[in-house]
Amino acid sequence: MERKRVLMQGNEACVEGAIAAGMRFYAGYPITPSTEIAELCALRLPQVGGRFIQMEDELASMAAVLGASATGVKAMTATSGPGFSLKQENIGYGCMAEIPCVIVDVQRSGPSTGLPTSPSQGDYMQARWGTHGDHPVIALSPSSVLETYKLIVRAFNLSEKYRTPVIFLMDEIVGHMREGVELPDPNDLIINKRHISYHDGANKQCYYVPEGKYVPAMKPFGQGERYNITGLAHDVSGFPTNDPAVAEALYTRLMEKIDRNLDDIIRTEQVFMDDADTAVVCFGGTARAAMSAVLQAREAGMKVGMFRPITVWPFPEKQLRERLPGLKRILTVEHNYGQMVLEVRRVAEGKVPVDFLGRLDGTVISPDDILGALRRTEV
Amino acid sequence: MPSDLIHKFMRIDHLPHIWCAGCGNGIIMRDVAVALQELIDDPDCRVSREKTVIVSGIGCSSRAAGYMDFNSIHTTHGRAIAFATGIKFARPDLEVIVLTGDGDCSAIGGNHLIHAARRNIGLTVIAFNNDIYGMTGGQYSPTTPTGDVATTAPYGNIDRPFDIAQLAAGAGASFTARGSAYHARETIELIKQGILHRGFSLVDVYSACPTYYGRKNHKGGAVEMLTWQRDNMVPASRYYAMSEEKRRDKILVGILTHNDFPEYTQQYAQLLERAREGK
Numbered sequence: 001m002e003r004k005r006v007l008m009q010g011n012e013a014c015v016e017g018a019i020a021a022g023m024r025f026y027a028g029y030p031i032t033p034s035t036e037i038a039e040l041c042a043l044r045l046p047q048v049g050g051r052f053i054q055m056e057d058e059l060a061s062m063a064a065v066l067g068a069s070a071t072g073v074k075a076m077t078a079t080s081g082p083g084f085s086l087k088q089e090n091i092g093y094g095c096m097a098e099i100p101c102v103i104v105d106v107q108r109s110g111p112s113t114g115l116p117t118s119p120s121q122g123d124y125m126q127a128r129w130g131t132h133g134d135h136p137v138i139a140l141s142p143s144s145v146l147e148t149y150k151l152i153v154r155a156f157n158l159s160e161k162y163r164t165p166v167i168f169l170m171d172e173i174v175g176h177m178r179e180g181v182e183l184p185d186p187n188d189l190i191i192n193k194r195h196i197s198y199h200d201g202a203n204k205q206c207y208y209v210p211e212g213k214y215v216p217a218m219k220p221f222g223q224g225e226r227y228n229i230t231g232l233a234h235d236v237s238g239f240p241t242n243d244p245a246v247a248e249a250l251y252t253r254l255m256e257k258i259d260r261n262l263d264d265i266i267r268t269e270q271v272f273m274d275d276a277d278t279a280v281v282c283f284g285g286t287a288r289a290a291m292s293a294v295l296q297a298r299e300a301g302m303k304v305g306m307f308r309p310i311t312v313w314p315f316p317e318k319q320l321r322e323r324l325p326g327l328k329r330i331l332t333v334e335h336n337y338g339q340m341v342l343e344v345r346r347v348a349e350g351k352v353p354v355d356f357l358g359r360l361d362g363t364v365i366s367p368d369d370i371l372g373a374l375r376r377t378e379v
Numbered sequence: 380m381p382s383d384l385i386h387k388f389m390r391i392d393h394l395p396h397i398w399c400a401g402c403g404n405g406i407i408m409r410d411v412a413v414a415l416q417e418l419i420d421d422p423d424c425r426v427s428r429e430k431t432v433i434v435s436g437i438g439c440s441s442r443a444a445g446y447m448d449f450n451s452i453h454t455t456h457g458r459a460i461a462f463a464t465g466i467k468f469a470r471p472d473l474e475v476i477v478l479t480g481d482g483d484c485s486a487i488g489g490n491h492l493i494h495a496a497r498r499n500i501g502l503t504v505i506a507f508n509n510d511i512y513g514m515t516g517g518q519y520s521p522t523t524p525t526g527d528v529a530t531t532a533p534y535g536n537i538d539r540p541f542d543i544a545q546l547a548a549g550a551g552a553s554f555t556a557r558g559s560a561y562h563a564r565e566t567i568e569l570i571k572q573g574i575l576h577r578g579f580s581l582v583d584v585y586s587a588c589p590t591y592y593g594r595k596n597h598k599g600g601a602v603e604m605l606t607w608q609r610d611n612m613v614p615a616s617r618y619y620a621m622s623e624e625k626r627r628d629k630i631l632v633g634i635l636t637h638n639d640f641p642e643y644t645q646q647y648a649q650l651l652e653r654a655r656e657g658k
Binding site: 025027046047049051053055056057059060063064065066067068069070071073075089090093097221222224225226227228229230231232239240 | 390393428429430432434444445448449450451452453454455457458461462463464465466468469470472473490491493494647650651653654655
């Protein structure tokens with residue numbers, strides 16, 4: 001079947017992809033530059049029998065999404081920097097209680113109100129460490145409109161599979177960029193459903209996880225299985241515990257469900273990396289300028305490649321480590337004061353020197369900026 | 380029979396509860412359980428156990444959800460009504476009951492209370508109102524009377540208190556009522572009416588915290604605090620028979636507001652119809 005080519009904004013692709021993934025519940029609060037996501041959900045969800053609600057604040061939006069997901073519906077919220085900060089406590093609740101959901105953060109300049117309409121990638125670390133306590137995180141970051149559509153489907157799939165909130169880390173560049181795209185046939189998409197094992201009668205062990213599995217498989221609320229959900233450390237029955245052994249077993253499983261499935265979770269884009277002696281490491285919208293700079297550098301005879309984490313958390317440590325032997329230099333480029341570069345340096349420490357190019361003034365890093373940085377300290 | 384009630388509706392593996400001796404919360408939790416039992420046992424009533432979800436926030440009161448053998452979710456501080464909104468909006472066929480406290484629903488969660496009331500979404504909120512933050516050891520809450528002492532008001536509380544039922548009514552709640560730990564029979568009836576009411580309902584139930592509030596404020600122990608409720612709170616049947624002058628110093632136990640504003644999820648069902656028809 002021939003697919004129609006459409007002109008679409010990243011924020012629009014996010015909504016259409018989410019609906020294709022089966023998202024039928026959206027709760028949100030207006031905030032630039034993510035507002036189009038709420039507006040389009042308000043228009044589109046009723047057309048597919050879904051539910052849209054504008055809540056009184058960001059905290060309520062996150063709470064409503066978790067409540068809805070506890071009944072089995074795929075649920076999403078979208079926000080930007082200040083709102084992402086406000087959602088953090090309940091994101092932690094989702095990690096602890098293992099309630100799938102997708103949180104879209106269209107990053108803008110911060111801290112505080114910052115530069116509300118300007119691009120930024122300043123929430124990279126917040127996506128990992130924003131909520132209190134140790135917890136697993138999956139965060140994905142798209143760099144084009146088409147990738148936004150496809151990757152949000154993957155965000156829902158990972159969320160349902162690992163029963164955890166997934167952060168969809170967009171930025172103002174991708175969110176507001178319009179591109180001509182040919183969307184995939186929704187029938188060709190792989191859509192994961194939440195794994196539910198049906199028990200007989202009232203099952204008191206809703207958080208029980210069989211050997212070799214990573215996540216519990218309780219029925220959603222309202223389907224005949226009575227159980228308790230809490231943000232307190234809990235045992236397999238879902239009830240609070242202060243027993244150190246039980247608490248440790250819980251925390252270990254929560255970490256391992258991500259840490260032991262990195263190959264399934266992590267995706268990268270690597271361009272011209274096979275013979276590269278210099279790697280530009282970047283993510284999200286920054287990759288647009290980076291790719292252009294890499295192509296120009298190649299034309300100038302420089303052996304430059306691009307390494308782009310698509311799964312930004314967990315950081316693709318193994319994938320970058322595999323590239324280190326051929327590299328003489330890494331240039332990390334981000335629209336922030338240096339956040340992912342901390343991860344890059346951790347991995348490359350003592351093996352490959354890592355330089356950083358960042359920007360905080362609300363303007364976009366250009367291909368020339370990156371090319372200039374590549375030339376200035378060319379090895 | 381209380382023991383039947385406990386076996387049928389409580390998670391006996393998780394009892395005894397954590398509340399102090401003399402706390403009013405146990406009485407109110409029992410009121411909720413009895414109300415549910417009577418509705419569930421009534422064959423003509425829509426309420427069923429499998430389609431009832433109990434939602435709570437954080438604090439002494441909010442531990443009640445876990446003791447009750449229903450689908451239960453113990454959420455974050457202040458956010459119970461917001462979680463409950465998500466549950467009810469996603470599954471309007473569920474009975475969603477919120478067990479919360481004065482701090483949980485009128486301080487940190489005050490915004491969610493007023494907006495759920497304004498939307499008139501069909502939740503039933505039972506506020507276990509003990510005038511104090513008990514879980515953290517006795518700090519003043521939005522319902523602590525002016526002049527009373529608390530660990531964070533050692534020189535006396537200068538804040539003016541909220542009336543939670545009036546607050547919800549002012550925000551547009553279509554059913555508001557007040558009960559008390561002492562007036563169990565009346566409170567059970569009010570909770571039943573709140574659950575059966577299609578729109579947003581709130582029952583503000585005066586609890587009693589002898590440990591952190593009564594003791595510090597020379598209001599006596601559990602018996603004295605319940606006696607105060609008996610002497611100062613008056614069920615509607617008697618309240619409205621009293622002269623206006625006599626009523627002035629008394630607190631009504633009964634319904635404050637009751638009307639039939641359209642319920643939110645029913646409004647949304649109509650919106651879905653319009654969207655389907657492309658209007």
